[in-house]
Amino acid sequence: MNRNNKEKSRPAYHQAYEVIRDRILNGDIPGGTKIVEEKLATDLGYSRTPIRESLRQLGYEGLIVNKKVVQPTEKDLRNLFQVRILLEGFSAQSAATYLPEEDLTTLSECINIGREGTINEIMEANERFHEIIVQASGNSIMIDTIDRMKSIIYLFRKTVVLHNRPRLNDEHEEIYEAIKARDGQAAELLMKNHLQADLDFCLHILSSSSHK
Incomplete structure (x- = not known):
């Protein structure tokens, strides 16, 4: 199985999670940014369900709090x-x-x-x-x-x-x-x-x- 097929076989929410997480960690989505499910789904080309699951995981990890990208105090x-x-x-x-x-x-x-x-x-x-x-x-x-x-x-x-x-x-x-x-x-x-x-x-x- 080549890499592209492997990527396709992974759950959509996991792919979306990695994209969003990396954008936050790289500063492409800055601290304090309000997260809007519909906008992210449109920008990244995913349906809202995997986006919602991704955001739940990112919330668990502390990167998103109250629907905003964390700005650690x-x-x-x-x-x-x-x-x-x-x-x-x-x-x-x-x-x-x-x-x-x-x-x-x-x-x-x-x-x-x-x-x-x-x-x-x-x-x-x-x-x-x-x-x-x-x-x-x-x-x-x-x-x-x-x-x-x-x-x-x-x-x-x-x-x-x-x-x-x-x-x-x-x-x-x-x-x-x-x-x-x-x-x-x-x-x-x-x-x-x-x-x-x-x-x-x-x-x-x-x-x-x-x-x-």
Whole structure:
């Protein structure tokens, strides 16, 4: 089966969901935009049923709230990172105990891409780095919680990468070295500090843009 046939065989709502999600994440549909089902259906060439199902999923992920594209506030940002700091800190500790050697190699590759890749490659490598560590927790509820926040996390990850947050890759390397050394306590603390630095940086960018 070629790729086009595969695309056609996927449910219409899933195709519509991916198109709308990507347009929101890329900024083509800016934060604060009012979502009108009929207009989206016409613009994208889908019937209203798959559009409605797509919007329900995007609402579940937090990208659409009250029929508007989300514009995360400072409080939203703090709440999101509080959850991430708790869950990913625990995951880093677990990774130090349970992460297999092949995943350690992948973490190292992610760090190298983070230093030398294109913006898209860096975004993907950053996501993969955190994803591998979260999976190491072995806790399906924690993994699902982070997965549900993935789209909102992407928005903030983009801020961190595009604005070149200082020491981002150095911190990834420190976390990797602690996991490799099987030092769970250090890995947890380094991950928590890393995410706190992400939060502080995003808050700074948010504050700077609101004063322009």
